[in-house]
Amino acid sequence: xxxxxxxxxxxxxxxxxxxxxxxxxxxxxxxxxxxxxxxxxxxxxxxxxxxxxxxxxxxxxxxxxxxxxxxxxxxxxxxxxxxxxxxxxxxxxxxxxxxxxxxxxxxxxxxxxxxxxxxxxxxxxxxxxxxxxxxxxxxxxxxxxxxxxxxxxxxxxxxxxxxxxxxxxxxxxxxxxxxxxxxxxxxxxxxxxxxxxxxxxxxxxxxxxxxxxxxxxxxxxxxxxxxxxxxxxxxxxx
Amino acid sequence: xxxxxxxxxxxxxxxxxxxxxxxxxxxxxxxxxxxxxxxxxxxxxxxxxxxxxxxxxxxxxxxxxxxxxxxxxxxxxxxxxxxxxxxxxxxxxxxxxxxxxxxxxxxxxxxxxxxxxxxxxxxxxxxxxxxxxxxxxxxxxxxxxxxxxxxxxxxxxxxxxxxxxxxxxxxxxxxxxxxxxxxxxxxxxxxxxxxxxxxxxxxxxxxxxxxxxxxxxxxxxxxxxxxxxxxxxxxxxx
DNA sequence: CTCCAACAGGATGTGCACATTTCTTGACGT
DNA sequence: ACGTCAAGAAATGTGCACATCCTGTTGGAG
Numbered sequence: 001x002x003x004x005x006x007x008x009x010x011x012x013x014x015x016x017x018x019x020x021x022x023x024x025x026x027x028x029x030x031x032x033x034x035x036x037x038x039x040x041x042x043x044x045x046x047x048x049x050x051x052x053x054x055x056x057x058x059x060x061x062x063x064x065x066x067x068x069x070x071x072x073x074x075x076x077x078x079x080x081x082x083x084x085x086x087x088x089x090x091x092x093x094x095x096x097x098x099x100x101x102x103x104x105x106x107x108x109x110x111x112x113x114x115x116x117x118x119x120x121x122x123x124x125x126x127x128x129x130x131x132x133x134x135x136x137x138x139x140x141x142x143x144x145x146x147x148x149x150x151x152x153x154x155x156x157x158x159x160x161x162x163x164x165x166x167x168x169x170x171x172x173x174x175x176x177x178x179x180x181x182x183x184x185x186x187x188x189x190x191x192x193x194x195x196x197x198x199x200x201x202x203x204x205x206x207x208x209x210x211x212x213x214x215x216x217x218x219x220x221x222x223x224x225x226x227x228x229x230x231x232x233x234x235x236x237x238x
Numbered sequence: 239x240x241x242x243x244x245x246x247x248x249x250x251x252x253x254x255x256x257x258x259x260x261x262x263x264x265x266x267x268x269x270x271x272x273x274x275x276x277x278x279x280x281x282x283x284x285x286x287x288x289x290x291x292x293x294x295x296x297x298x299x300x301x302x303x304x305x306x307x308x309x310x311x312x313x314x315x316x317x318x319x320x321x322x323x324x325x326x327x328x329x330x331x332x333x334x335x336x337x338x339x340x341x342x343x344x345x346x347x348x349x350x351x352x353x354x355x356x357x358x359x360x361x362x363x364x365x366x367x368x369x370x371x372x373x374x375x376x377x378x379x380x381x382x383x384x385x386x387x388x389x390x391x392x393x394x395x396x397x398x399x400x401x402x403x404x405x406x407x408x409x410x411x412x413x414x415x416x417x418x419x420x421x422x423x424x425x426x427x428x429x430x431x432x433x434x435x436x437x438x439x440x441x442x443x444x445x446x447x448x449x450x451x452x453x454x455x456x457x458x459x460x461x462x463x464x465x466x467x468x469x470x471x472x473x474x475x476x
Numbered sequence: 477c478t479c480c481a482a483c484a485g486g487a488t489g490t491g492c493a494c495a496t497t498t499c500t501t502g503a504c505g506t
Numbered sequence: 507a508c509g510t511c512a513a514g515a516a517a518t519g520t521g522c523a524c525a526t527c528c529t530g531t532t533g534g535a536g
Contacts, residue, residue, distance in 0.1 A: 035487095036488090038487070056291070057298055068488090068489090070488080071488070081506090087388075087389065088388050091330055092326075094333070095333065146401045150319070150322040150325075151326045151329075206340060273516075276517070287491065290518090305499095307518060308499095308517095309517075
C-alpha cells in the first residue's frame with residue numbers, strides 16, 4: 001500500500017534540488033564525488049525517487065554528470081572547459097556593460113550603486129560568506145538591468161557553473177571575484193557612460209578570474225555524504 | 239511481474255526525446271498544445287514513464303512548459319520573449335563574427351566557403367527543406383569555428399528555440415533566414431578580415447529576422463496527436 | 477606471491493499499482 | 507435558460523517491487 005502523499009509535497013523536489021545545489025555551492029562536494037541515491041535519500045530524509053528526479057534535473061542543467069548504470073558524479077571541469085565558459089561570459093558581459101554604459105534608467109543606477117555599497121560594507125566587515133554571494137550576484141545584476149530574462153537565465157547558469165568549481169577549489173580562502181574594487185570600477189564606468197572603458201575593465205576582470213582559477217587545480221579527496229550535508233538538509237524556504 | 243528491460247533500451251529515452259523534438263521542429267505541434275502522457279505513449283509505442291522522463295527533460299531545457307497537476311504544453315512565445323532571445327543572439331553572434339574576422343585558420347575558411355556554396359546550390363535547386371536546415375546550421379557553424387563547445391551548445395539552444403517558433407508559424411512557406419545572400423555577405427566580411435562590417439551585417443541580419451517573425455503571429459488551431467506524429471515515431475538513429 | 481575468475485553485495489533502471497488532483501458531463505435549483 | 511454544483515472519468519504524481527548491471531571480494535590455480 002503506497003503511503004499517501006501530502007499536498008505540500010509539490011515543493012519537495014525543489015527543496016531536494018536546492019539542498020544538493022547548496023551543498024555544491026558551499027564546496028562540500030569535491031569534483032569526482034559519486035552521489036548515490038540511497039545514501040542521499042537517507043541523509044535528506046526523502047524517498048529515492050525524489051532524489052532521483054532532482055539528480056536528473058541537475059544533470060540536464062549541467063551541474064552533474066551521469067554515466068548510465070554507474071551513477072551521477074560531480075563533474076571535474078578541465079582547465080580548457082573552464083576557459084571556454086569564461087570565454088562565453090566575456091562575450092556576453094562585455095556586450096552587457098557596453099549596453100548599460102550607453103544608457104540606463106535611474107532605477108538601474110540606484111540598484112547598481114546599492115550593490116556596490118553593500119559589497120564594500122561586506123568587505124569592511126570581512127564577511128567572506130556574504131561577499132562571496134554578492135560577488136556572484138553582481139554579474140547577474142548587470143544582466144538583470146538589461147531587462148532581458150533570457151539573458152539573465154543564461155548568464156546565471158554560466159556563472160553558477162564557473163563559480164561552483166571555484167568554491168570547490170577554495171571554499172573559504174578566497175573571495176568569488178579577484179578584487180571587490182574591480183566591481184566598483186566597472187560600476188563607475190557604467191554610471192559614467194564610458195562603454196569602451198567598462199568593457200575593457202570587465203574583460204580584464206574576467207581574465208583575472210580565469211587565471212586565478214587555472215592556477216588552482218582541484219583536490220581529489222573523498223567526501224563523506226552525511227558529513228557534506230550536515231546542516232543543509234532539505235528546507236522549504238529560499 | 240515487471241517486464242524485463244532489454245539492454246538496448248538505454249537509447250530509447252533519446253529516441254522519444256528526439257521524436258518530440260523533431261515533431262516540434264517540423265511545425266506539427268502548435269503552441270498551446272497539451273502533450274498528454276498516455277496518448278504520447280500509445281502513439282510512440284513506449285511506456286508512459288519513458289514519455290514522462292522525456293517531457294521532463296524537454297521542460298528543463300526550455301522546449302516545453304509544465305504546469306503542476308495540469309500537464310506539459312508547447313510554449314506560446316510572446317513577441318517580447320522572442321525579441322529577448324534574438325537580443326542575446328545579437329550579443330553572442332556579433333562577438334563571434336568579430337572574432338572570426340580578426341583571425342581564423344585555413345580549415346575554418348574552407349568549411350565556411352563550402353557551407354555558403356551549399357546554400358547557394360540549394361537556393362538554385364529551390365530546395366526549401368535543405369535550405370531551411372542549412373540556414374540554421376550556418377549560425378551554429380560560426381560558433382563551432384570559434385572552437386568553443388560551450389558557446390556552440392548555448393547558441394544551438396538559442397537557435398532551435400527561435401527557429402522552432404518560426405517553423406511553427408510558417409512551416410514550408412518561408413526560408414529560415416531572410417535572404418541566403420545575407421549569409422554570403424557575412425562570410426565574405428569574415429574571410430576578408432573586416433570585423434566591424436561583419437558584426438554590422440550580422441546585427442542587421444538578425445534584426446531582419448526578428449521583424450519578419452514579429453509580423454507573423456502564431457495560429458491557434460488544435461492539433462491531433464496521432465496525426466502530428468505520423469511518420470515520426472521513435473527511431474534509434476541520429 | 478600474483479593473477480584471474482566466480483560470487484555476493486549493492487546501486488541503478490524500469491514497469492506497475494494506486495492516491496490525488498483536475499476536467500468534463502450531467503442534473504438540479506433559481 | 508443560465509449558472510452552480512456534484513459525481514464520474516481521465517490524467518498526473520508517487521511509492522514500491524523487482525530486473526539488470528556494476529563493483530569489490532574471496533577463493534583457487536599457476
